[in-house]
Amino acid sequence: MNKLPISMISCALALMLGGMEARAQSEVVWARDGDIDSFDPQRATSTLSRMVWYQIYDSLLEFDLKGELVPSLARDWEVSDDGLAITFHLQEGVKCHDGSDFTASDVKFTADRALDEEKPSLTKASWGPVSNVVAVDDLTVRFELSEPFGAFVPFMADEFTSMICESAAEHGDDYGNTVAIGTGPWKLESWTKGSEIVLASNPDYVNFGRPVDNKGAPHMDRLVISTLPEGQTRLAGLQTGNLDVIVPPVEAVAEIKADPAFNFHTVEVTGQNMFLQFAAHRFPFNDARARQAVAHGIDFDLALDIVFEGLVQRELCPVSSGVFGNDQKFCTQYGQSYDPDKARALLAELGHGPDNPLPIVLMTWTGDNRSKLLEFFQNQLSMVGFAPSIEVMDIGTLNARVTTENQRTEGPGSLNLMGWTWFDPDILYLLWRSPGAYEGYNHPELDKLLDLTRTTVDPKQRLPIVQDVMKHLLEEAVHVPIYSPGWLWMYASRAEVEGFKLGAFDRPLFNDVKF
């Protein structure tokens, strides 16, 4: 009997088993560590969901690579002198995925739906004080506000204001589950929950504002968005060619960068701000000296160098680069520089030091080397007179825990490494305007300034107010900025994949992709 050579058996096996997973031609496969919550941009908030919405929907405006506003579905816009009316003029000839024309009526439908009293958008507060939306004609829509709102126009470029076509109303509560109707470069084909989303190229697509070369439909026929929680498995998929673009595990970045078979991509402007915040209503962090001692006691530059090796940038402002108001030179004046002697002196004023260390709890959420960063902080803070312990948990638990710590009246001092992202300094309003996102620090003067950042529309008048807010937060060490980006900012692709790009605020772009 002839014996088949092992290579032939290997080929047969690979064809039989691997072939069952054969990829369709002209499809690009993007693997991430989690799935979306919904295709409805008004029913979810996760970054994983937002990135998929960006493939299916357009917004009225768009951000260029530097984070500046440019036209998209709206070709231009006007703000009335009193800031109470914003009018958008729409592009002509835009089609929804179901073939219907995209008009001002769709914009009104989207806005009314977001502002609905009974079932509002989860980000309704960011729409601001909109009192009425008027479809003036097919290509003109006017938003009427009860008071000026400086963050409104930039919000019209965000994924949360993705324009949903009016035909979505026919699907009721099922919309976002099995149906998504937008105007974006990709149309929803199928969703196997927990496993993969398949998007098909939109042949009617016209690009008005995305920072890509291709002005029409994507080159590839399909975009498959796969869920693979384990980072090493995603890396294996990239190596075998099963996957084309992945979110790599942090520990594999050096290997990927060194390998000519792969390309490594990072987003420069994400709007993500990683910062320390404190349970500031009780001892010790109700005293600014304790907060400042923490900020003076840590060499953040060294920490970032050791833990991230150049993958992130030191951020000195409470809003990150690319966001209106960010100015490293301005923020340097008011934050706390590394000065362990000053940290010790401040702690001594509070009656603590190396002989009587002050117990505190450092918290953050899992992933992206954050726990390693806390270990570094723990080491440095213990040298200036703190006795820090570390707790790392999932983000949901952390958010709940921070609020709980802010409600406690006793216990060790609590601080946490947190991350928020936004494209506008309105993020500071969401975080710190009483009662605040976590019901923590509040200050009447800060509240007044934050109110003004919302009601001041003119950027030239708004900037000094935003700077005053940042000055307060930095001097009082309420919000101690450390670095940016903080999560989901790195991508790896196979070298054969050309045209993969990353837009501002962490927006993956597949319009130009071809092999």
Add this chain to the structure above:
Amino acid sequence: MTRYLLGRITAAVITVFAVTIAVAMLIHIVPGDPVRIMFAQSQGTTPEQLEAIRSRLGLDLPIWEQYLLYMSRILQGDFGYTIRGNQPVLELLLARLPNTLYLASASLLIAMAIGLTLGFIAAYRRGTWIDTALMVTAIMGVSVPHFWLGLLLLFLFSVSLGWLPVGGHGLGSLILPAVTLGLTNAAIIARLTRSSMIDVLNQDFIRTARAKGLPKAIVLFRHALRAGLIPIVTMLGLQFTYLMGGAIVVENVFGWNGVGRMAIQAIFQRDYPLIQGFILMFAVLVVTVSLVIDLLYALLDPRIRYS
């Protein structure tokens, strides 16, 4: 036999009933306000809306009324909606449960094929170097973590050899996760099979069968194996439920789209309706499998059948 079956069914019903109480009360055991936690991601939810949600979920009712409300919904097939994405819980569970069942079943088949064979050989060759080698291998198999073994097999068969795909949901994608789970459980089955078979092979009826001059194969496979299978069948039922739980880690490593992975995510996201639905479904599955095993046990052991 009838009394035996009725007793087992009654115990199963009581167990499920107890689980429903625990599941219904879960939302009150966890620290913090569950409604606030559920809507932590929503900027626009007012205190009035939180109260309305609390009322809709029945959380403002006395505990016993909440339980009755919960049971009436469950019995009508209403497992509620997920907090994230507002998707029907029962639909999500039923869509992904088959994947976990496929994985657990495939793993069990692999575990049985390897474990029964090795255990049988070890028992037949007890005291020899074959027996020692097989049992040392079994100990190693039990000690190896699923996570590590899974990644090892992935890099060997997918990356180095290119025989199998990474991720996906077809037959080819099932092999590695099933082998990962199956290998570690094969070790447990091998050891149990060996113990059981040694016990049976020492029995008088086997000595009698040999003395009568029956062929070795008849003695081993018709007489010894059948008697030796009784405790193994019981263990297989427990192993199946263990595999369902162990599938969680393996599902994460290989991206296999089962309920285990979904449950982990629900726990991290504090999606209570989904967590409750998963626990209840899992409990019903375990109880059902245990009941089936008890029935099989009665079929195999005449002493039970005629009692």
